[in-house]
Amino acid sequence: xxxxxxxxxxxxxxxxxxxxxxxxxxxxxxxxxxxxxxxxxxxxxxxxxxxxxxxxxxxxxxxxxxxxxxxxxxxxxxxxxxxxxxxxxxxxxxxxxxxxxxxxxxxxxxxxxxxxxxxxxxxxxxxxxxxxxxxxxxxxxxxxxxxxxxxxxxxxxxxxxxxxxxxxxxxxxxxxxxxxxxxxxxxxxxxxxxxxxxxxxxxxxxxxxxxxxxxxxxxxxxxxxxxxxxxxxxxxxxxxxxxxxxxxxxxxxxxxxxxxxxxxxxxxxxxxxxxxxxxxxxxxxxxxxxxxxxxxxxxxxxxxxxxxxxxxxxxxxxxxxxxxxxxxxxxxxxxxxxxxxxxxxxxxxxxxxxxxxxxxxxxxxxxxxxxxxxxxxxxxxxxxxxxxxxxxxxxxxxxxxxxxxxxxxxxxxxxxxxxxxxxxxxxxxxxxxxxxxxxxxxxxxxxxxxxxxxxxxxxxxxxxxxxxxxxxxxxxxxxxxxxxxxxxxxxxxxxxxxxxxxxxxxxxxxxxxx
Amino acid sequence: xxxxxxxxxxxxxxxxxxxxxxxxxxxxxxxxxxxxxxxxxxxxxxxxxxxxxxxxxxxxxxxxxxxxxxxxxxx
Numbered sequence: 036x037x038x039x040x041x042x043x044x045x046x047x048x049x050x051x052x053x054x055x056x057x058x059x060x061x062x063x064x065x066x067x068x069x070x071x072x073x074x075x076x077x078x079x080x081x082x083x084x085x086x087x088x089x090x091x092x093x094x095x096x097x098x099x100x101x102x103x104x105x106x107x108x109x110x111x112x113x114x115x116x117x118x119x120x121x122x123x124x125x126x127x128x129x130x131x132x133x134x135x136x137x138x139x140x141x142x143x144x145x146x147x148x149x150x151x152x153x154x155x156x157x158x159x160x161x162x163x164x165x166x167x168x169x170x171x172x173x174x175x176x177x178x179x180x181x182x183x184x185x186x187x188x189x190x191x192x193x194x195x196x197x198x199x200x201x202x203x204x205x206x207x208x209x210x211x212x213x214x215x216x217x218x219x220x221x222x223x224x225x226x227x228x229x230x231x232x233x234x235x236x237x238x239x240x241x242x243x244x245x246x247x248x249x250x251x252x253x254x255x256x257x258x259x260x261x262x263x264x265x266x267x268x269x270x271x272x273x274x275x276x277x278x279x280x281x282x283x284x285x286x287x288x289x290x291x292x293x294x295x296x297x298x299x300x301x302x303x304x305x306x307x308x309x310x311x312x313x314x315x316x317x318x319x320x321x322x323x324x325x326x327x328x329x330x331x332x333x334x335x336x337x338x339x340x341x342x343x344x345x346x347x348x349x350x351x352x353x354x355x356x357x358x359x360x361x362x363x364x365x366x367x368x369x370x371x372x373x374x375x376x377x378x379x380x381x382x383x384x385x386x387x388x389x390x391x392x393x394x395x396x397x398x399x400x401x402x403x404x405x406x407x408x409x410x411x412x413x414x415x416x417x418x419x420x421x422x423x424x425x426x427x428x429x430x431x432x433x434x435x436x437x438x439x440x441x442x443x444x445x446x447x448x449x450x451x452x453x454x455x456x457x458x459x460x461x462x463x464x465x466x467x468x469x470x471x472x473x474x475x476x477x478x479x480x481x482x483x484x485x486x487x488x489x490x491x492x493x494x495x496x497x498x499x500x501x502x503x504x505x506x507x508x509x510x511x512x513x514x515x516x517x518x519x520x521x522x523x524x525x526x527x528x529x530x531x532x533x534x535x536x537x538x539x540x541x542x543x544x545x546x547x548x549x
Numbered sequence: 550x551x552x553x554x555x556x557x558x559x560x561x562x563x564x565x566x567x568x569x570x571x572x573x574x575x576x577x578x579x580x581x582x583x584x585x586x587x588x589x590x591x592x593x594x595x596x597x598x599x600x601x602x603x604x605x606x607x608x609x610x611x612x613x614x615x616x617x618x619x620x621x622x623x624x
Contacts, residue, residue, distance in 0.1 A: 183599070333580055334600070337584075342587045342591075344597075347591055350588050351592070362588070363585045367581050
């Protein structure tokens with residue numbers, strides 16, 4: 036059941052009414068039942084997959100915590116009888132049990148994810164559970180946090196199950212951390228109109244982006260990527276821009292709906308985007324885009340790998356045999372390579388996603404190597420710190436992201452490369468006959484509606500980027516009649532200009548497939 | 550503390566590490582800097598900084614980094 040279906044809207048209305056009318060101690064069970072129902076409605080067999088993940092990680096985390104506690108208690112109890120070395124040896128021996136529980140649970144869950152993904156690639160008709168990448172990463176993050184003793188294990192199976200299955204996050208994330216989400220998710224909430232309306236505002240904004248912009252642009256993008264032999268040359272420029280704008284409206288719109296639903300229920304979820312298309316470099320972009328996934332890879336892959344004993348030994352070797360600088364950079368670049376390889380695979384197991392990951396790694400590494408030159412350039416030329424140069428950096432980053440995004444569209448990398456080259460071929464723009472832009476599934480009205488909607492999104496984002504205050508916070512300073520007018524206008528615009536209706540099969544969210 | 554300051558200055562000579570309190574929150578140090586810093590600290594202070602120690606609270610200021618080194622030494 037998609038966020039854009041009538042069934043989902045109906046489910047939300049029933050949930051909101053029940054959530055704030057049932058006794059508060061029933062709110063948590065209600066959310067769990069709703070989440071499991073939502074998941075089962077996609078396919079009842081999916082419950083087996085997510086059930087295995089929930090039970091194994093919940094059980095594994097408790098066993099790890101019990102073992103760690105038992106070791107500490109034993110050492111505490113015998114502190115006067117044991118020497119420092121004996122304590123260390125006992126802790127080391129005892130920790131092996133935790134390592135075994137941790138490794139087995141981790142391998143089982145990542146193994147299921149890998150098997151399902153690879154089987155889906157090899158055979159058609161394979162059952163790929165909804166949001167498996169998202170809930171597996173969220174589960175693994177929880178397991179690592181318990182193993183590291185950064186958080187306490189959740190002893191209640193239903194409570195842990197709700198943390199993993201909470202329905203708004205299942206479609207396309209974000210990948211939530213237990214210590215961020217659980218406190219408000221597992222608490223009781225009174226109805227507060229200001230909190231509820233704030234959530235509804237966010238949901239409405241998400242639907243506006245998804246239905247008015249993303250699903251409208253999708254009609255053009257689908258045509259443009261359907262036939263690489265026809266839509267080349269000038270058309271590729273259209274594909275680059277339209278797909279990147281569609282991806283933005285689709286993913287950020289979906290996350291707006293997710294965070295908005297949580298907010299309306301009194302639950303706090305961390306932001307997944309900070310106005311990514313205002314990024315001044317690719318590194319900056321990856322600090323603003325899909326933050327929950329990037330920070331997951333940073334905290335659970337990049338840091339452990341780059342600070343491991345092996346990396347440190349490698350660093351020492353490089354310092355001795357190559358240079359001081361190489362010693363500092365080698366662990367960083369090696370870990371970064373692994374992270375981008377994994378990020379590519381996370382998005383898809385086909386070669387185009389791996390190439391996409393490697394290209395990101397390449398650009399980021401070259402930028403890092405050139406950073407001393409950039410610094411000198413900025414010191415030497417005053418205009419480099421001015422608004423015009425900043426605008427240039429933003430546009431440059433946007434173009435780069437557009438080019439990288441094209442690797443999402445075609446499984447065959449040769450198609451992508453061929454299309455990019457075709458832009459620069461002589462006469463390539465002559466392929467676009469007069470009126471060609473109106474033959475890709477978008478009418479003049481579609482361009483105007485999507486264009487106006489994008490301008491509204493741009494104005495809102497620019498204002499937030501400039502003041503670092505959300506437009507919703509500014510709106511809250513106005514009296515209710517003003518806020519009501521804004522909500523009505525947004526709702527009306529979404530209802531009139533949104534791509535939906537009876538018989539309309541709304542597109543899936545792009546990130547739903549990962 | 551002097552040795553720590555030298556390491557920090559080698560990463561970013563232009564940053565006022567004596568007074569800066571938001572090295573991570575204000576994105577003065579990025580993840581690449583953190584790894585280089587951990588590598589240097591491990592080497593110079595002969596300590597083992599675990600991945601679980603790499604959180605903003607432990608790296609937001611020179612004083613917080615110094616406290617982390619002391620804590621690891623005590624363990």
